Amino acid sequence: MAVKNKYSILLPTYNERRNLPIITWLLNRTFTENNLDWELIIIDDASPDGTQTVAKQLINAYGSNRIKLQPRAGKLGLGTAYVHGLQFATGNFVIIMDADFSHHPKFISRMVAKQAEGDYDIVTGTRYAGDGGVFGWDLKRKFVSRGANLFADTVLRPGVSDLTGSFRLYKKAVLQEVIRRTESKGYTFQMEMMVRAKGMGFKVAEVPITFVDRLYGESKLGGDEIVEYAKGVLNLWLKV
Numbered sequence: 001m002a003v004k005n006k007y008s009i010l011l012p013t014y015n016e017r018r019n020l021p022i023i024t025w026l027l028n029r030t031f032t033e034n035n036l037d038w039e040l041i042i043i044d045d046a047s048p049d050g051t052q053t054v055a056k057q058l059i060n061a062y063g064s065n066r067i068k069l070q071p072r073a074g075k076l077g078l079g080t081a082y083v084h085g086l087q088f089a090t091g092n093f094v095i096i097m098d099a100d101f102s103h104h105p106k107f108i109s110r111m112v113a114k115q116a117e118g119d120y121d122i123v124t125g126t127r128y129a130g131d132g133g134v135f136g137w138d139l140k141r142k143f144v145s146r147g148a149n150l151f152a153d154t155v156l157r158p159g160v161s162d163l164t165g166s167f168r169l170y171k172k173a174v175l176q177e178v179i180r181r182t183e184s185k186g187y188t189f190q191m192e193m194m195v196r197a198k199g200m201g202f203k204v205a206e207v208p209i210t211f212v213d214r215l216y217g218e219s220k221l222g223g224d225e226i227v228e229y230a231k232g233v234l235n236l237w238l239k240v
């Protein structure tokens, strides 16, 4: 008998109190409509805005088998948030995404269908192919994102159109293996994960997504992060 697929969503949060209920509602709708089994793992880094209180209310509303809160004691960064959350994933597939509506749950059904089409190891959302795109960013942020992708693509040639995006579907075993090899912790993490996955021979497919800038709150991307990213690309170039 075929094993029914289950999708574990890893959702890192930092001050997402206002976004969390709606994103959870949309996820529930998407998975219910598509008749897919799922769980949501919220990795909150001691957000001062009360994100965890909201998460607990959601556990009460949707049930503890659907929504799980796996908090950490402080703001330890995105990369390690995925590593932390992954330990608790019970699905055979893992989806990583942002909590601020930049990644709309409606794209998940396309990612799931794409994965099944070619038994792909990874399906990544792309803003830079097909009818994908970015909305709500100023020119500077668009330039930084495009530049970051162009730079990594030129130096490392992974052949994936969106290296820094973080809306992705992985086979859990593949994510575990790639994450084990990945060294960077911050924004560089997504790019390194993809470069390593391609280097390890995993099959990657892309689904165009529209990335809409967050509704509430602020991005945590700063100047330091951009320097770290450039260093990360060059480090990989030396190693891979």
Ligand SMILES: Nc1nc2c(ncn2[C@@H]2O[C@H](COP(=O)(O)OP(=O)(O)O[C@H]3O[C@H](CO)[C@@H](O)[C@H](O)[C@@H]3O)[C@@H](O)[C@H]2O)c(=O)[nH]1
Pocket: 011, 012, 013, 014, 015, 016, 043, 044, 045, 075, 076, 077, 078, 081, 097, 098, 099, 100, 102, 145, 164, 165, 166, 167, 187, 190, 214, 218, 219, 220, 221
């Ligand atoms: N647990 C935890 N969550 C965090 C942390 N920093 C950010 N987050 C959460 O991670 C998600 C993304 O953070 P944002 O601050 O909204 O990132 P962004 O600037 O919009 O960046 C997005 O685009 C980048 C470039 O395309 C991506 O590289 C990045 O991963 C993200 O998708 C959000 O759900 C946010 O709450 C942290 O230290 N800890």
Ligand SMILES: [Mg+2]
Pocket: 098, 100, 102, 213, 214, 219
């Ligand atoms: Mg964001």
